[in-house]
Amino acid sequence: MPSKSCSRSDLSRAIQRLEAELERLAGAPVTLERPSRSEHGDYATNVALQLAPTDGKPPREVAEAIAERAADLAEVERAEVAGPGFVNIFLAPSWYGDALGEILEAGDAYGGRFVETREQIQVEMVSANPTGPLTVGSARNGAYGDAVARLLQFAGHAVEREYYFNDVGRQIELFRESVEARRRGEEPPEEGYSGDYVSEIATEPGDPVERMLDEIRRELEAFRIHIDSWVLQREIVESEVPEVLPGLDTYEAEGTVWARTSAYGDDKDRPLVRSEDGSYLYYAADIAYVRNKFERGFDRLVYVLGADHHGYVARLKAAAAMLGYEPERLEVLIYQLVNIVEGGQARQASKRRGDVVFLSELVDKIGVDAARWYLVSRGHDQTIEIDVDLARERSEKNPVYYVQYAHARIAGILGNAGDAATSTEGSDPAPAERELIKRLAEFPDVVTEATERRAPHALPNYAIRLADDFHRFYHLHRVLESEEQAFRLALVTATKAVLARSLDLIGVEAPDRM
Numbered sequence: 001m002p003s004k005s006c007s008r009s010d011l012s013r014a015i016q017r018l019e020a021e022l023e024r025l026a027g028a029p030v031t032l033e034r035p036s037r038s039e040h041g042d043y044a045t046n047v048a049l050q051l052a053p054t055d056g057k058p059p060r061e062v063a064e065a066i067a068e069r070a071a072d073l074a075e076v077e078r079a080e081v082a083g084p085g086f087v088n089i090f091l092a093p094s095w096y097g098d099a100l101g102e103i104l105e106a107g108d109a110y111g112g113r114f115v116e117t118r119e120q121i122q123v124e125m126v127s128a129n130p131t132g133p134l135t136v137g138s139a140r141n142g143a144y145g146d147a148v149a150r151l152l153q154f155a156g157h158a159v160e161r162e163y164y165f166n167d168v169g170r171q172i173e174l175f176r177e178s179v180e181a182r183r184r185g186e187e188p189p190e191e192g193y194s195g196d197y198v199s200e201i202a203t204e205p206g207d208p209v210e211r212m213l214d215e216i217r218r219e220l221e222a223f224r225i226h227i228d229s230w231v232l233q234r235e236i237v238e239s240e241v242p243e244v245l246p247g248l249d250t251y252e253a254e255g256t257v258w259a260r261t262s263a264y265g266d267d268k269d270r271p272l273v274r275s276e277d278g279s280y281l282y283y284a285a286d287i288a289y290v291r292n293k294f295e296r297g298f299d300r301l302v303y304v305l306g307a308d309h310h311g312y313v314a315r316l317k318a319a320a321a322m323l324g325y326e327p328e329r330l331e332v333l334i335y336q337l338v339n340i341v342e343g344g345q346a347r348q349a350s351k352r353r354g355d356v357v358f359l360s361e362l363v364d365k366i367g368v369d370a371a372r373w374y375l376v377s378r379g380h381d382q383t384i385e386i387d388v389d390l391a392r393e394r395s396e397k398n399p400v401y402y403v404q405y406a407h408a409r410i411a412g413i414l415g416n417a418g419d420a421a422t423s424t425e426g427s428d429p430a431p432a433e434r435e436l437i438k439r440l441a442e443f444p445d446v447v448t449e450a451t452e453r454r455a456p457h458a459l460p461n462y463a464i465r466l467a468d469d470f471h472r473f474y475h476l477h478r479v480l481e482s483e484e485q486a487f488r489l490a491l492v493t494a495t496k497a498v499l500a501r502s503l504d505l506i507g508v509e510a511p512d513r514m
Contacts, residue, residue: 012441014099018075025069041088048085059085093428096437101424103440103494111444112154119299120158123149127164130212131175132197134219136338139359143375144335145304146225147456147506154505155451160228167209168234179208219359223368224507233285240288241280248322259283266318287319294325301330307337333454335380342388366391372507373400376456399464404511406467410496411512413479422493423486432473433491439469443498456506463502470495
């Protein structure tokens, strides 16, 4: 994954300025971290521990010198040395006003537009076979892929979402045969599809595959995933495979034409064509599709694939290399399974048997917001378990409701405030206000790391912490008709904006009323 596209500007400017001042004093790079306990300061750095070996002095002695100079900075109220040589920084009231002012000044751009090099990026997501409605597994693909795309766009890249329809092959044939059998009043083939949806489609005229293509398009739009381009495998096979094969590194053995992918980083060579009849195998379409994408001018290709596609990482990168492209320009993101628990019981899934959990069923039970939230609530390399009973609960036990309620509560405060003035100056923030501002100042760093690591699960985790800090502040301090009304209105305005952005980046709405 790219690491050169971002810089230290991903931090809030207030934190970045403070780091720069401390770096000037220390004569070495400084990274500030928030201590877990407030008595250890607002921020801390271990720069003295890093400098001590080269300075030839004990770490605490180096830390004492840095702390003494740091205490003279306008942003710093005091600095202390702790442990083996940590420097704990306690911030002056003015720092909080400056930080809050910068958040409000940035507006909708706060935390975003940080890339140094803008790329044209394609994110291919879902790409489920049109043999049935979308399952919760495909929904995780879409929720994750779309969140990654939103992060990349917010960072400043140009992003296109694509869906690749596999409209040829044995599974498509079995699906058509299953529907036709139902139309004749017969049972589907032994390896066919037997869900209730097959019987429903059988009552309608026309090609069932086209019917499912339309249904998938509708489901994704309803799930707040807008696909920019739709590609049919048949078109790739018919128009592009014949063009790409002659230029590949191939050989013939065992009645098959093979791509020499092992010479390009794959663990083995891949079959392309059956010699006896000239029929194309799966990898022929895969490699032609890679070329098709790069030839459209994308700087980076991102594939979002399920847990059963681990082998595709090396083979797709090998395809890029064989075609003359840098393999690093192609990313394969693998997500794990989704388990649905309802009434304390796990739901078993089999698409062919028809007892799979479909996206539409999940949305009917818990709504789009909860579905989008829970499907990205853990890292894509971890299995997700969605407790349906919890996900549809309207209480603080349900994290998505808890975060949305914080946003709605602030909307209510601002609605009652009308045109009341706001100000970020002249206040000495209370401890709860300071904690809330520091949390807001973390947002750019959270977004940047989530973007670089392709890890949108950091956003719901951050949103919960931000909602925690807001609720704590709200229960301790009155906003309207208080002596600090102008400052607190500025604070809740910034909090509302950051909560809304955190939710939007994972496809969840930020309601003004609950």
